[in-house]
Structures are given as C-alpha cells and as structure tokens.
Amino acid sequence: MKWMPAVAVPAVIVAGVLAVPLQAGAAVDLPDKTPQDVLELAAGSTVDTFSGTIEQTSELGLPEIPSTGDAATAEFADALDLLTGSHTVRVYQNGPDQSRVQVQDTMTERNLIQNGADLWLYDSADNTAAHTTLPADTGDRSAPGYTPSEMADTFLAEVAPSTEVTLGENTEVAGRTAYELVLTPNTDDTLVGSVSIAVDSETxxxxxVQVEALEAAEPAISVAFTSLSFDAPPADLFVFTAPAGATVTEESLPTKDAAGHPEGETSGVTVTGSGWDAVVSVPAGADAAAMAELTAxxxxxxxxxxxxxxxxxxxxxxxVLITDDGRVFAGSVPVERLQAAAAQE
Incomplete structure (x- = not known):
C-alpha cells in the first residue's frame, strides 16, 4: 500500500470491495414498501450472528501492474489484487466482537480474525501473521468489515439531499427475498452512477451491494452473499494460533487527534464538499519520505x-491527483474536479 498516497487507500477499498450482476430469476412478490420503509428496515437490522460465502468482483479500470521482479512492486500488486478481479470470501460473525474473514485464493488463503481485543491477519502464502490489540476505551472494537452490511452502512450514512432514493425490482439473494434500494447521486461531479443495496425482507x-460507474454497462464493483446462515459459528473459528515457522509481528494502531483522525502521516487532511463529489486533500510535506519514495x-x-x-x-x-508541489487530492470524481480543488487552495 505504500506506493499509493495513504489517503487514497481507504477510498479505493470502499469503492473496490463492491459488484455482482443482478441475479436473473422468477419475480419476487413482497409486500409493498416505500423507499423510506426500506431505509428504516435496513437501519433497524440487529443481525450480528451469521456465517456465509460472499462473492466479490471488481472492474475498476486500474492499470495493470508490470512484472519487474522488484519486491516493492510485487507487494503493491498483491495489495491491488484484493481490489480487483473476483474473490470468494468466507465470513463468520458471532456478536459484535468475534469475526473471521477468509479470502480464498487459488492456492492460498488470507485470514482476518477478531476475538475480543485481539486482531490477527494471517497470509498462508508466505506464512506471516500480524497481531494488533484493539483499544478497550473506544466503545466499539469491531474489526474493519467486509460484508455487504458494512459496505451498505457506508453508503446509507451518506443519504442526504444530494441523493435520490428509489426502489428497484424485488430480488432474491442467497435464497432470501430482498428489496432493492437504489441510491442515485444528484450531481454531475461524481464518477458514481448509482449504488444498489439488496435488503433482506425479513431481517x-x-x-x-453494487456500485455502477457513470455510463457503464456492468457494475464496477460488488459484494454479495451466495450462501447465508444465521446460526452461531463454532467458537474455535475465532481462536488463532500462528502455525509453526510463521513470522509473527506485533503492530500498533495509530493514535488519533482530538477530531478522531489518525495522527502522523495523515495529519492535515481536509475534505472539501460533502457527499458524492467530496474531495480529500493532503498537504505537501505530510509524509515527505513516502512521497519521495513514491515519485522515485x-x-x-x-x-x-x-x-x-x-x-x-x-x-x-x-x-487521484499528485500536484507538482507535492499535494495529494482524491475522490470519486473526475480528475478535472481535483485540479479545480487544487487551484483553489
């Protein structure tokens, strides 16, 4: 990830970890609801115990990473692989502080496991594990989410006058009937055409979650359950012991400033605008060493x-725009909007 400006990574992940075509099938007959009804249904969901399989596909139009044999290039290519192509993911959730995510590749598997305050990331490809202790005083110690639910929360939190909310055709996902919420930006200054969220009709x-780019024939990104059970997963799934010979590192979470932003590399980050056409900017010199390495x-x-x-x-x-004087601008917007934002600072 160090090859990308730190501010761009979360935004790319949010965009890149979403898109599966609508499943064809017989019409689904559900009681009539308004868009507001379905918004309230999703907001009132209390499901936090389940297991299932998720299919993630992404067509982000990112350039192909050339094979150079360089270790740093290979590291970046591996990180980018999680945001592109297709992946099968197994997820297990048992309450708010036990979860396991397994990204299943052809010959390897990557695991993110949370058990209370303990958070582990394990990659079988190189037998490496990283451990982090989540702080007890944050109120919510949940690990970063990879399910349609967490992604939907990201978009539903932004429902505002800048968004038109409608309903699509009722559908079926993983054998369960669902309403289809469609969020459409009311601005031309964004690359997002629409976001569709299939909401379980019962829970x-x-x-x-599907995200379509403007004037695109297929979704750019999507995450969807293909199987789902609401039974509690076995407790041993959340207990992790590093395999023999594994390289284990201890990581620390970054400290946060008074506004809740990570201190250090991203200090000075500002956001211009709100909603779909917001632009995030990082001042020149925020991380001079990383920027020098990037541009070299x-x-x-x-x-x-x-x-x-x-x-x-x-x-x-x-x-993402990196200006000649070292500033960084990013957003789900055309490059021209980033240039305009840079000219105004």
Missing amino acids: GLPLR SPLYSQLTDAVDGGRALSATLMS
Whole structure:
C-alpha cells in the first residue's frame, strides 16, 4: 500500500470491495414498501450472528501492474489484487466482537480474525501473521468489515439531499427475498452512477451491494452473499494460533487527534464538499519520505498520466491527483474536479 498516497487507500477499498450482476430469476412478490420503509428496515437490522460465502468482483479500470521482479512492486500488486478481479470470501460473525474473514485464493488463503481485543491477519502464502490489540476505551472494537452490511452502512450514512432514493425490482439473494434500494447521486461531479443495496425482507440485513460507474454497462464493483446462515459459528473459528515457522509481528494502531483522525502521516487532511463529489486533500510535506519514495519509483510514471499541474491516476470510480508541489487530492470524481480543488487552495 505504500506506493499509493495513504489517503487514497481507504477510498479505493470502499469503492473496490463492491459488484455482482443482478441475479436473473422468477419475480419476487413482497409486500409493498416505500423507499423510506426500506431505509428504516435496513437501519433497524440487529443481525450480528451469521456465517456465509460472499462473492466479490471488481472492474475498476486500474492499470495493470508490470512484472519487474522488484519486491516493492510485487507487494503493491498483491495489495491491488484484493481490489480487483473476483474473490470468494468466507465470513463468520458471532456478536459484535468475534469475526473471521477468509479470502480464498487459488492456492492460498488470507485470514482476518477478531476475538475480543485481539486482531490477527494471517497470509498462508508466505506464512506471516500480524497481531494488533484493539483499544478497550473506544466503545466499539469491531474489526474493519467486509460484508455487504458494512459496505451498505457506508453508503446509507451518506443519504442526504444530494441523493435520490428509489426502489428497484424485488430480488432474491442467497435464497432470501430482498428489496432493492437504489441510491442515485444528484450531481454531475461524481464518477458514481448509482449504488444498489439488496435488503433482506425479513431481517433488514443488506445481502448485496453494487456500485455502477457513470455510463457503464456492468457494475464496477460488488459484494454479495451466495450462501447465508444465521446460526452461531463454532467458537474455535475465532481462536488463532500462528502455525509453526510463521513470522509473527506485533503492530500498533495509530493514535488519533482530538477530531478522531489518525495522527502522523495523515495529519492535515481536509475534505472539501460533502457527499458524492467530496474531495480529500493532503498537504505537501505530510509524509515527505513516502512521497519521495513514491515519485522515485518506476511505477509512478507507469500508473499515472501527466496532467496540468501534476500527475493523475484515473480509475472507474476514483481519481487521484499528485500536484507538482507535492499535494495529494482524491475522490470519486473526475480528475478535472481535483485540479479545480487544487487551484483553489
């Protein structure tokens, strides 16, 4: 991840960990509801115990990473792999502080396991494990989510006058009937065409999230359950012991400032606007060492294009601008909007 500006990574993950085509099938007959009814159904969901299989597909239009044999390039390619292509993910949740996510690749598996305050990340490809202790005073110690529910929460939190909320056709996901919420931005200054959320008709649990880019024939990204059970998973799934010979590291969570933002690399981050066309900016010098390493890399010129005022990375749902004076701008907006934001600072 160090090859990308730190501020861009969360935004790319939010965009890149979403998109499965609508499942064809017989019409689903459900009681009539208004969009507000379905919003309230999703907001009132209390499901926090389940297990299932999720299919994630992404077509983000990101440039292909050339094979150079360089370790740093390979590291970045591995990180990008999680945001592109197709992946099968097994998820297990038992209450608010026990969860396990298994990303299943062809010959390897990556696991994110939370058991109370303990958070483990294990990669079988190189037999490495990282451990973090979640702070007890945060109120919510949940690990980052990978289910349609957490992704839906991200978008539903942004429902505002800038969003038109409608209902699509009733559908079926993982054998369960669902209402289809459709969120459409009321602005032309975004790359997002619409977000569709399939909401379980009984529990309100989001079962599928799709994000479509403007003028795209297929969803750019999606996460959807293909199987789902509300039975409590076995307790031993949340107990992790590093395998013999594994390289284990202890990681610390970054401290936060008074506003709740991580201190250090992303200090000085600002957000211009709100909603779909918001632009995040990082001042020059926020992480001079990382920026120098980034711009010195051969990947920098291969993954970005020269534009007025700097260089830009353009993807289906996101743009990043690095100006000649070292500032970074990112958002789900065209590069032109980032250039306008840079000119106003």
